[in-house]
Structures are given as structure tokens and as C-alpha cells.
Amino acid sequence: DIRSETKFRRLKAFAESAKISGLAKKGRPGVLVFDGEKEPIRAFLSNARSLRYLDFYHVDTVPIPPHTTHRLANGRVGLHEVEDMAELVQALDDISMKEWFRQNMGMAKGP
Numbered sequence: 001d002i003r004s005e006t007k008f009r010r011l012k013a014f015a016e017s018a019k020i021s022g023l024a025k026k027g028r029p030g031v032l033v034f035d036g037e038k039e040p041i042r043a044f045l046s047n048a049r050s051l052r053y054l055d056f057y058h059v060d061t062v063p064i065p066p067h068t069t070h071r072l073a074n075g076r077v078g079l080h081e082v083e084d085m086a087e088l089v090q091a092l093d094d095i096s097m098k099e100w101f102r103q104n105m106g107m108a109k110g111p
Contacts, residue, residue, distance in 0.1 A: 011079055022078070089102070
């Protein structure tokens with residue numbers, strides 16, 4: 001869950017400090033998806049773990065497909081809030097990462 005405004009503000013500060021772009025869906029489940037270089041993402045994850053979320057899981061790190069011309073959050077540094085999971089999935093579809101996300105979140109459609 002991402003419900004605490006204080007923790008959310010700290011997550012935003014961590015993203016800006018690491019100079020990575022990300023989208024966040026607050027509530028349950030709380031979901032963060034980031035676009036950036038490997039080391040800055042590691043720094044962000046280390047800081048996020050320091051907030052002691054009980055169920056914080058780093059699911060996967062993969063490169064964005066090379067043919068993609070769009071970037072997550074249009075490449076704007078920082079954490080940007082989306083209203084719901086549908087908006088998050090649409091943003092990931094725009095960068096050809098929808099299926100990766102759905103599979104890793106256990107949302108993949110069956111055969």
C-alpha cells in the first residue's frame with residue numbers, strides 16, 4: 001500500500017534525487033514503475049526500502065525495448081502519480097511494456 005502522504009513525499013524526493021522518471025499508483029496495491037539507468041534505480045530502491053514498507057517488493061528490472069521512442073512519464077524526472085491501474089497500464093503500453101508489467105504483476109490473461 002502507498003497511503004502515507006509523508007512516505008509518498010519522501011518517495012518523490014528519492015526519485016528526484018536519483019534523477020529517474022517514474023509513475024506511482026497510490027492505494028492498494030501501491031505500484032511504482034521507473035525508467036532510468038541501473039545505478040540510479042538501485043539508489044532509489046535502497047532509499048525506498050528505508051521507509052520500511054511491510055510489503056515492498058522489487059519485481060524486476062529490464063531495459064526498455066530499443067525500438068521505443070516514448071519514455072515513461074515523458075522522461076520527466078521524478079515520481080508522477082496516476083489515478084488508477086488502467087492509467088498505469090496505458091502508460092506502459094505506450095512504451096511497449098504492458099505485457100511485461102501484466103505478467104510480472106500476475107495480471108496476465110490465460111491461454
